Amino acid sequence: MFLESTAQVERPYDLTGDFLAGRLRKHLDQDELACVEGLVAHERMLSDQEVLARRAERVDTASILIEGLMFRTIESGNQRFIVGLHVPGDFVDLHGFALGRLDHSIVSVGTARVGVVPHLGIERLMQKRPSLARILWFASLLDAAIHRQWIQMLEQLDAPRRIAHIYCELQTRLELVGKPSTRALRAPFTQYDLADMCGISAVHANRAIGRLRELGLAQIRRGTLYTSDWAALRQYARFDSAYLYADTPFKLAEMRS
Amino acid sequence: MFLESTAQVERPYDLTGDFLAGRLRKHLDQDELACVEGLVAHERMLSDQEVLARRAERVDTASILIEGLMFRTIESGNQRFIVGLHVPGDFVDLHGFALGRLDHSIVSVGTARVGVVPHLGIERLMQKRPSLARILWFASLLDAAIHRQWIQMLEQLDAPRRIAHIYCELQTRLELVGKPSTRALRAPFTQYDLADMCGISAVHANRAIGRLRELGLAQIRRGTLYTSDWAALRQYARFDSAYLYADTPFKLAEMRS
């Protein structure tokens, strides 16, 4: 069985050393990369479930996730809804810069480390280097594409497939920022977290996880998913990574000319 | 009863005369507005259900919706999923400019009119006026915020509330581009369209519509919603327009300085 080996995957993903701008960094030249990294005023550690920025709050800094995972959440009544998930390299609250306030909260899942970027610094750098504005725009467009896929997932898939889809997306996004593909995927979600991402009850999330186990597709235990066959899991979840634009050079080269 | 008067609302919304840049136009000065309007190479009429741009297609023009409504759709298997809705003034396929190809299709709902904008023109104008890049970025961020609200709607609401929410959002977005608030809202959706937006079956959409009628909240017939009490409908759908950032000046003034 592939269940025995838990220990070797407990290391959180991080982009330290080459850590900023995530997906986009391969499209930045040395100078641009230095500029973006220079924006970070300081780093901040977050413990589990810590709120980095709260919905409706006016903000004057943005943050880049460096290590760990974060949720975008909306509270309504006494319920919490998770509307997005972020991996290292993602700008987690960039919309606060342009829109002035947040339409949702940003919360850590497990411990996380972020780079704090004052809006003023972004502002200055955008004046100096207009190409940076495009980079930020691309990042926002990618977020939107991921949101659309979540919408389709919620419209199309039943509970077990939604859960499978979330893990497939996470795995792929982590690969895109350097995580090697392994049979185990560490992601410190509780079943309540999964339920809130899928729009189902926690009890049903539990049943859905049981279903994935039953089908031999994946085992999810204590914050880690184990699978011996990612391809089968992706097929089951009808996961197609096209929406992540992994192959796309974002026209940066042409644009810069 | 408020049901008798169908005829007076059949006029489609349009922004002709002051037609471009939609939500953002109030934040543009005369010169900028002229620049954006100057981007439109020509107009194009679309009949019902016409595909303006197809998923996975490489594109070299973008389009601004001038009159009518459009869907963002994803086909999967032989099913169609609607992941977004657009009103006049919206850039419907702007992401194609930056990302090179589309992750979904753009389809008219009823007849529509769009302004076609060559990517090359956007490119040139962005070089000349960096402030335009921000305007396009803001538009993308608004789209993302709307996507997130759809995600929450799908996670939180049952079928009748989802349908109510969609109409509330549509009404509010149309108000933001100049439509007066009336008891009747013309929107040429079939019950299949509503089903595909809500992630439910057409039969169930029909029952959900029946439920809204039963509750005295709204009547939906032949492409028009009638309600005598928008506030009640909004409350039922738990609709809160904050995510549309109607009050937000987008920091354009400060940024331009």
Next chain:
DNA sequence: CATCCAAATTAACATCAATCAATAGACCAT
């Protein structure tokens, strides 16, 4: 080791929604 607590699991029952099938209504082309 004993205790505690959050998370996970299971069962029973109620509700929501999908599917299949049949019918009725509206609109269109001839």
Next chain:
DNA sequence: ATGGTCTATTGATTGATGTTAATTTGGATG
């Protein structure tokens, strides 16, 4: 008007999911 087609409506049945409650498990702590 006639027939055809798309849309809307309704009923019956099955499956998916929510709710509540009780129980178990695993990990943390003293």
